[in-house]
Amino acid sequence: MRCLPVIAVLLAASATPAIAQTPPDVADLVGARAAGGETQLEARGYRFVTTNVVRDTKWSFWWSERQRQCISVATAEGRYSAIGTVPAANCNAGGSAAMRPTQPHDRISLVCIGAGSGPAAQSTSGYRYNRKSRKFEPEFGTTMGREAFSSDLEIEIADGVGRVHPSGKLVSPIHSGGSDGWWPIADLLVTPDRITGSYRMNGLNKPRIDYDRRTRIVHVRAATEFTGRCEEQ
Structure with a gap:
């Protein structure tokens, strides 16, 4: 197995499967409506970075310059279902050095x-009736299948x-x-x-x-x- 020098945060395998720990400053927003939650996040110093949809859940990422912290917000059915800290690299959308991790962490x-x-080519063979010769003649071909x-x-x-x-x-x-x-x-x-x-x-x-x-x-x-x-x- 090749090894790389790495400075990315890996959420511990022993963590609960639901989500990373919810930061205390936004814990009260879990369950809030998404529209009002965005206003609250901005009021608390968070800046929206990007969003992505995975199946039925929308994940948005927010960066707090004051706390040097990146959080992910899961939105389902119009409400914040979970909020947790994630690797700072997830908020490094613009490549700003201010958003990069400042110390080494485990790798993924x-x-x-x-x-x-x-897809794979498959050979076929058989016989086809030739009306001119009035005989069945061998026929070979290739079709596309899956392997x-x-x-x-x-x-x-x-x-x-x-x-x-x-x-x-x-x-x-x-x-x-x-x-x-x-x-x-x-x-x-x-x-x-x-x-x-x-x-x-x-x-x-x-x-x-x-x-x-x-x-x-x-x-x-x-x-x-x-x-x-x-x-x-």
């Missing part, structure tokens, strides 16, 4: 093993930057953009219970990664699909 490193399926396979991949996240190392059939015969078997993860989002992003295998193949930190199940969806179980190293 995943090794995932599973199975999937991908099952077993494989693995690695995911590493450091200082808000992620990369993925797919193996075997997860690597397209024609690919570009990788370096020593690693591809950078774009649109990376790290929340207390999920990691999502995508990588560009080639111009037409851009797999999407969706890792559930509660179940430790990862899905990779593109022309080739993969489902695996991961272990955090």
Whole structure:
């Protein structure tokens, strides 16, 4: 397993699966309506950074310059369902040095093993009746189907930057953009219970990664699909 110098916050594996600890200064906003909650967050010195939707929950990220703190706010059915601290890199949308972590932390490193399926050419053969010769003649052809396979991949996240190392059939015969078997993860989002992003295998193949930190199940969806179980190293 390769090691990287890392300064990204990893929410402890022993933490409760619901969400990271709620900061005391915003604890009273859990359960509040989203519209009023945003006003309160701004009044308490938080600045909106970005938002992302994962299934039925909207995750918004807010930065407090005074407290040097990034928080994630989960909104479901129009109310704040949970608020928790997250790695400062999640609020580093504009690359501002003021929002970067100031001391080293643990890294996120995943090794995932599973199975999937991908497009594959399949040879066909048979007989076709030839009206001119009035005979059945052999016929051969090729059709596109899907082929099952077993494989693995690695995911590493450091200082808000992620990369993925797919193996075997997860690597397209024609690919570009990788370096020593690693591809950078774009649109990376790290929340207390999920990691999502995508990588560009080639111009037409851009797999999407969706890792559930509660179940430790990862899905990779593109022309080739993969489902695996991961272990955090």
